[in-house]
Amino acid sequence: MTSARASVMKGLDDVRPGLEDLYRELHAHPELAFEEHRTAAEVARRAAAAGCEVTAGVGRTGVVALLRNGSGPTVLLRADMDALPVQEQTDLPYRSTVDGVMHACGHDMHTVCLLGALDLLARGRDQWSGTVLAVFQPAEEMAAGAKAMVDDGLYERFGRPDVTLGQHLAPIPAGWLGCHPGPAFAATDSIDVRLHGKGGHGSRPETTVDPVVMAASTVLRLQTVVSREVAAKESVVVTVGSIHGGTKDNIIPDHVDLALNVRTFDVQVRDRVLAAIERIIRGEATAAGAPREPELTFHSAFPVLVNDDAAMARTKAALDEAFPMIIDPGPVTGSEDFGHFGTAAGVPTVYWLFGGEDQERFVTAYSGGTFERDIPSNHSPHFAPLLQPTLDGGVTALVTAALAWLGPGSAAS
Known part of the structure; x- marks a missing residue:
């Protein structure tokens, strides 16, 4: 050779x-x-x-x-x-x-x-x-x-x-x-999320359901998936790579879009992480009083x-x-x-x-x-x-x- x-x-x-x-x-x-x-x-x-x-x-x-x-x-x-x-x-x-x-x-x-x-x-x-x-x-x-x-x-x-x-x-x-x-x-999964709120004037937030605040709470809570729901010996990455919402500083929008990326090496860990992400997103929407369920679209890209x-x-x-x-x-x-x-x-x-x-x-x-x-x-x-x-x-x-x-x-x- x-x-x-x-x-x-x-x-x-x-x-x-x-x-x-x-x-x-x-x-x-x-x-x-x-x-x-x-x-x-x-x-x-x-x-x-x-x-x-x-x-x-x-x-x-x-x-x-x-x-x-x-x-x-x-x-x-x-x-x-x-x-x-x-x-x-x-x-x-x-x-x-x-x-x-x-x-x-x-x-x-x-x-x-x-x-x-x-x-x-x-x-x-x-x-x-x-x-x-x-x-x-x-x-x-x-x-x-x-x-x-x-x-x-x-x-x-x-x-x-x-x-x-x-x-x-x-x-x-x-x-x-x-x-x-x-x-x-690693395997990669991508998740597109739309959080629904109720838009209105920025001076009267009490008449709205603010999806920007909902998105902020969701992003912070998602950081606990790896630290609190996955064993320390496992390798997992959860990233929120994109947030889009609103058009002007004094307008509360009616929705915010998030784009998530997840990396895992084990099928069972992957299933648990994806389930936790969905639970958190839906739970934060419920806690915020969202008028509609969030929309989640899952894309399994790389095995x-x-x-x-x-x-x-x-x-x-x-x-x-x-x-x-x-x-x-x-x-x-x-x-x-x-x-x-x-x-x-x-x-x-x-x-x-x-x-x-x-x-x-x-x-x-x-x-x-x-x-x-x-x-x-x-x-x-x-x-x-x-x-x-x-x-x-x-x-x-x-x-x-x-x-x-x-x-x-x-x-x-």
């Missing part, structure tokens, strides 16, 4: 300049979910040039690239392509040229790393056998892209893999990886992403040979729809983190207790991973993981 990886990776020096140019290009021209037309076209062009069978328009704007190399296992490698509605605030020379849109989560890096891995694997065909099923997914940020591709006949049209492998950029040092077996990324224990152990054993620093970050409260690919295929899922931060800056901030303040996280307008060695690390991780599952090549016989 070490010999095969070394042989395949010899081509990195040749492809690196083109990959770096592509990363700058994608970062400067981000596209939102299901709008990744420019990105998808470039992906399709480059994958075809590497010798892949390419099909575009899978799951609306997704691209599938098949790299066949004789009989053997089929390994799915995935990269997501969409950006976020964030105004970039970095000083990068290749910062976003699209107003209000930014690659603030690293999906541009994911895409380039997978293209690089495909190119290297195509050049090193004598080192492996089987099929690489490369999936360039749209709309991960909407929790819709993976399902859209599966529903569009991904496995019926292109074959069912033996394992699904993927990675995500994280604010840990470039050259580091993060691997965690079992539940690794828990569970890394198969045995498959993670096999993949990590290979990664250990290529990376001197692999940490266990524990369960991550962020969410991912990548798990849908493995679940739909009925095969193991393996998903890891790869770093993009300057090591000295990371260590200084972490040891000084200023990590949250000084190291921009994913979705921050200041998120700016190092181009290198981040790119080399991501390409190396994908190649290494793929070779851990593909069959031996002719060079090994």
Whole structure:
């Protein structure tokens, strides 16, 4: 395995300049979910040039690239392509040229790393056998892209893999990886809430039922769900991310809208938390004398992403040979729809983190207790991973993981 990886990776020096140019290009021209037309076209062009069978328009704007190399296992490698509605605030020379849109989560890096891995694997065909099923997914940020591709006949049209492998950029040092077996990324539920009151003049609150006050009480009471209704050993996050109500300072509105986000790792805990949230919202409305029951709309977006224990152990054993620093970050409260690919295929899922931060800056901030303040996280307008060695690390991780599952090549016989 070490010999095969070394042989395949010899081509990195040749492809690196083109990959770096592509990363700058994608970062400067981000596209939102299901709008990744420019990105998808470039992906399709480059994958075809590497010798892949390419099909575009899978799951609306997704691209599938098949790299066949004789009989053997089929390994799915995935990269997501969409950006976020964030105004970039970095000083990068290749910062976003699209107003209000930014690659603030690293999906541009994911895409380039997978293209690089495909190119290297195509050049090193004598080192492996089987099929690489490369999936360039749209709309991960909407929790819709993976399902859209599966529903569009991904496995019926292109074959069912033996394992699904993927990675995500994280604010840990470039050259580091993060691997965690079992539940690794949280499930996400979103709840839209409308609290109904009775509007009127701000000078006569006694004639109204004020939904703004009702909303304030609800938000405060919701903070007790995690602290008083969930065991300390469980990881749960309840966030009220949006409050909208009213039009003028002297008008009490007739309703207020809240948007909630919930992260959990356990099905029973999830059910308990969602029930508590509904109870509190309805109870606060009753206590305020609301003329109508609140309206709650539940959206189950991301399921828990569970890394198969045995498959993670096999993949990590290979990664250990290529990376001197692999940490266990524990369960991550962020969410991912990548798990849908493995679940739909009925095969193991393996998903890891790869770093993009300057090591000295990371260590200084972490040891000084200023990590949250000084190291921009994913979705921050200041998120700016190092181009290198981040790119080399991501390409190396994908190649290494793929070779851990593909069959031996002719060079090994």
